Amino acid sequence: MNLPGFNIDNKFVISLRGKKNKVDAGKPYAYLVEKERMPSGHIEEISTIFLTNKACPFTCLMCDLWHHTTDYTVAKGAIPAQIEYALTRMPQTKHIKLYNSGNFFDAKAIPPGDHGAIASLLSAFDTVIVENHPKMTDRRIFDFRDKLKSKLQIAMGLETIHPGVLPLLNKQMNVDDFEKAVRLLLSQDILTRAFILLRPPFLSEEEGIVWAQKSIDFAFNCGVECCAVIPTRSGNGAMEVLESEGLFESPQIASLEQVQAYGIGLGKGRVFADLWDLEHFSNCSLCFEKRRMRMEMMNLEQMIYAPIVCSCQVGEPDQNQLKT
Ligand code: SF4
Numbered sequence: 085m086n087l088p089g090f091n092i093d094n095k096f097v098i099s100l101r102g103k104k105n106k107v108d109a110g111k112p113y114a115y116l117v118e119k120e121r122m123p124s125g126h127i128e129e130i131s132t133i134f135l136t137n138k139a140c141p142f143t144c145l146m147c148d149l150w151h152h153t154t155d156y157t158v159a160k161g162a163i164p165a166q167i168e169y170a171l172t173r174m175p176q177t178k179h180i181k182l183y184n185s186g187n188f189f190d191a192k193a194i195p196p197g198d199h200g201a202i203a204s205l206l207s208a209f210d211t212v213i214v215e216n217h218p219k220m221t222d223r224r225i226f227d228f229r230d231k232l233k234s235k236l237q238i239a240m241g242l243e244t245i246h247p248g249v250l251p252l253l254n255k256q257m258n259v260d261d262f263e264k265a266v267r268l269l270l271s272q273d274i275l276t277r278a279f280i281l282l283r284p285p286f287l288s289e290e291e292g293i294v295w296a297q298k299s300i301d302f303a304f305n306c307g308v309e310c311c312a313v314i315p316t317r318s319g320n321g322a323m324e325v326l327e328s329e330g331l332f333e334s335p336q337i338a339s340l341e342q343v344q345a346y347g348i349g350l351g352k353g354r355v356f357a358d359l360w361d362l363e364h365f366s367n368c369s370l371c372f373e374k375r376r377m378r379m380e381m382m383n384l385e386q387m388i389y390a391p392i393v394c395s396c397q398v399g400e401p402d403q404n405q406l407k408t
């Protein structure tokens with residue numbers, strides 16, 4: 085593991101951030117519908133609304149979600165209006181994710197006075213998924229759950245359980261905080277999904293794979309229902325500095341394939357590979373599309389398909405370790 089020669093703290097991360105994108109607090113900054121395999125085993129459509137609100141108070145080293153945030157708390161009523169805006173423009177689905185570039189239960193991001201109106205707008209959905217920091221796991225979640233007709237699921241960043249890397253991510257959380265949050269939510273019958281980073285900074289490609297797999301093991305042992313593996317990206321300022329210092333390199337597409345197959349093979353819960361911007365992790369146009377399609381099918385079916393064979397594979401992680 086490579087250690088940085090500088091202090092990683094809020095000041096360091098914030099000082100390297102560039103300009104935010106222009107956002108409108110009257111509208112979500114994006115919304116989309118995609119297919120996802122449900123815990124029931126059915127493949128169903130799920131909506132995601134990316135809400136515009138105040139930036140997350142945590143300043144994780146690898147996070148670029150602040151790009152689409154405001155510097156101020158949005159007015160009461162703005163978040164329900166954003167949800168309404170998206171819902172009237174999207175097809176009806178049974179499940180919805182509200183992702184707010186931070187923590188749904190951060191009162192400075194989403195005014196708690198709006199929770200009732202949000203719950204009413206979501207009354208037709210079977211499942212509502214929101215994201216939240218493990219350290220913000222408390223009564224506020226249960227109060228919101230009590231307002232909902234839908235089943236609530238909480239998505240939380242575990243990132244990595246590597247004991248040297250997690251503190252350097254400036255997540256201001258340890259693995260015990262994560263486990264405590266999962267267990268408390270489970271005791272309240274609230275399912276959780278974990279975000280896990282593939283090859284965070286300071287790790288080699290091989291270490292990145294091993295620690296993503298260990299992090300999946302840990303998440304399932306805590307009681308998480310679903311893991312989403314996210315290849316670590318640059319693009320927030322701090323990550324570019326680490327890249328230039330040789331402390332970070334983007335993972336390869338083959339590593340994501342390997343970790344996805346490992347997680348699905350455990351059979352302990354759903355494991356998804358995050359395929360957004362996937363071409364960034366590939367350097368072969370011959371096999372990229374086939375690999376993307378294979379991973380998409382594996383996300384949907386939660387089965388392991390035969391690896392794609394291509395002349396570019398010399399030096400990649402051993403694909404023969406994947407089951408067919
Ligand atoms: S807690 Fe999540 S949203 Fe907030 S800075 Fe960290 S990764 Fe980004």
Ligand SMILES: [Zn+2]
Nearest residue numbers: 368371394396
């Ligand atoms: Zn190839």
